Amino acid sequence: MSTDTTKWFTSWFDTPFYHILYKDRDDTEAHAFMDTLTNYLNIPEGGSILDLACGKGRHARYLNKIGYEVTGLDLSANSIKFAKQFENHRLRFEVHDMSKPYHKTFDAVFNLFTSFGYFDKDEDNLNTIKAIKTNLNASGFAVIDFMNSEFVIDTLVPEETKTVDGIDFHLKRYVEEDFIVKHIRFNAMGDDFTFEERVRGFTLKDFETLFEKADVHLLDVFGDYKLNKFNPKTSERLVMVFK
Structure with missing residues (x-):
């Protein structure tokens, strides 16, 4: 999905x-x-x-x-x-x-x-x-x-996995044009899911x-x-x- x-x-x-x-x-x-x-x-x-x-x-x-x-x-x-x-x-x-x-x-x-x-x-x-x-x-x-935004970009953790309630959330963070993007991938109930959070890096x-x-x-x-x-x-x- x-x-x-x-x-x-x-x-x-x-x-x-x-x-x-x-x-x-x-x-x-x-x-x-x-x-x-x-x-x-x-x-x-x-x-x-x-x-x-x-x-x-x-x-x-x-x-x-x-x-x-x-x-x-x-x-x-x-x-x-x-x-x-x-x-x-x-x-x-x-x-x-x-x-x-x-x-x-x-x-x-x-x-x-x-x-x-x-x-x-x-x-x-x-x-x-x-x-x-x-x-x-x-x-x-x-x-x-x-x-x-300036602090967030300077301290961005490019990749990590967070396990919550038995779900492994694989997170990737990067800057794309003016947006700070978090790519979220995980498997739950036998299905693979992919989402993206995109927030403008307003200063x-x-x-x-x-x-x-x-x-x-x-x-x-x-x-x-x-x-x-x-x-x-x-x-x-x-x-x-x-x-």
Whole structure:
């Protein structure tokens, strides 16, 4: 089975194998980041947050737990179907394409864990920034938490095998044109599977160009989940606050 790589993110994210490969993601770190970020942004008590490209809703559920009204949007129908079991009157999940505006405005829009840069068309990346701007209320802030592409490329592990739940995931990583590519090959239930993750290696400069075109203002740039200063050579993350 091979995916159509122009829309790899719809098929790969919709498989159970995506969630198996990444099941060891650190919730403690994610929760601490949400605490730090919401305090830093001073989001009003009981305020509204849009979690854009929310996946199975791990950030959205925690944000709701600490007192916010949260809407989680994602293109993956399977992820949203899973997340919907956690819905309450202040937590909602919906299938939505993030390059198009949603029909509400929020105190904050979060796009977390490198959930940006999948589109092949430049205009879709720009449209996503424009959509985020549309979804902010007058006093709202937006946050994009992206990888630091320069650091990722410098420290790329070209090949490795990760065994999770008895499945050997053979991973190859390389840079192809402007994309950081992860090739994933494994056998499960007697079938061979091949997927590719392709994320644009956006730098801070690339984002600044997008922000200018979308007429949004970059307010702060951080290099990790503790909101330390960004260093292009050593920071693991590129966390941008704009409005």
